[in-house]
Amino acid sequence: MLVWTPGAHPLADILAAVLVLLTGVMSLAAGVGLLRFPDTLQRLHAGAKPQVLGVIVICIAIVLRSPSLAHPRVGLPGGGLPDAHAAHRGPHGGARRLPRRAPGPRLLVVDELADDVRAADRAADRAANRAAGHPQGKRHGRDQRR
Amino acid sequence: MTVVLLAAGAMFSFAVFAALVRIVRGPSILDRVIAADVLTATLVCWLGVWMVANRDTTLMPVLIALALFAVVGSVSTARFMVGKEED
Numbered sequence: 001m002l003v004w005t006p007g008a009h010p011l012a013d014i015l016a017a018v019l020v021l022l023t024g025v026m027s028l029a030a031g032v033g034l035l036r037f038p039d040t041l042q043r044l045h046a047g048a049k050p051q052v053l054g055v056i057v058i059c060i061a062i063v064l065r066s067p068s069l070a071h072p073r074v075g076l077p078g079g080g081l082p083d084a085h086a087a088h089r090g091p092h093g094g095a096r097r098l099p100r101r102a103p104g105p106r107l108l109v110v111d112e113l114a115d116d117v118r119a120a121d122r123a124a125d126r127a128a129n130r131a132a133g134h135p136q137g138k139r140h141g142r143d144q145r146r
Numbered sequence: 147m148t149v150v151l152l153a154a155g156a157m158f159s160f161a162v163f164a165a166l167v168r169i170v171r172g173p174s175i176l177d178r179v180i181a182a183d184v185l186t187a188t189l190v191c192w193l194g195v196w197m198v199a200n201r202d203t204t205l206m207p208v209l210i211a212l213a214l215f216a217v218v219g220s221v222s223t224a225r226f227m228v229g230k231e232e233d
Contacts, residue, residue: 004147005201017150024157031164051187058194
């Protein structure tokens with residue numbers, strides 16, 4: 001891995017080296033964020049965003065350094081786009097399943113789902129009351145089970 | 147250029163180490179999923195640096211397959227996690 005094959009153009013080599021360093025810094029940022037941030041949501045952001053950028057940057061570097069620059073389509077659409085999609089799809093799927101009532105520090109500035117979660121809870125309460133044959137207004141169901 | 151490769155390797159190594167620490171320590175399944183995702187993305191970047199250094203795109207299918215494994219693994223884990231950690 002420590003052998004840097006000289007390329008056709010020295011400028012492309014230097015640019016690719018800068019992009020490689022940028023990818024390394026992005027990975028470093030993701031690692032530091034994973035270690036240091038106190039909240040699951042923050043760790044998710046710290047892991048997802050630098051990694052997507054790092055994968056895109058390294059794919060650009062691959063295109064810059066590929067032996068035949070006549071085939072950049074092998075590098076960029078073939079590698080970069082599916083990888084970037086994959087790298088951001090996983091944390092997205094995780095964030096959608098993030099437990100809303102999990103214990104831990106609440107560091108969200110704006111909880112955009114709070115109203116919807118409350119509405120869903122009220123709807124579940126009403127459904128439970130209707131299923132149990134109780135009139136509206138009496139609290140049965142979720143709150144009593146807790 | 148060897149210095150660049152060494153520096154990138156050191157930073158990737160730290161990212162992999164941090165992801166492993168978070169996998170071991172992470173309080174919830176979601177933390178471990180995220181850390182595994184970061185681990186796989188770092189490996190993808192590592193393969194990319196190998197390709198950049200050697201001017202050889204042989205590993206591109208490996209890179210794409212690794213990224214696919216990452217997304218399928220983390221998304222399926224997130225799906226099967228439903229209801230396990232609520233309340």
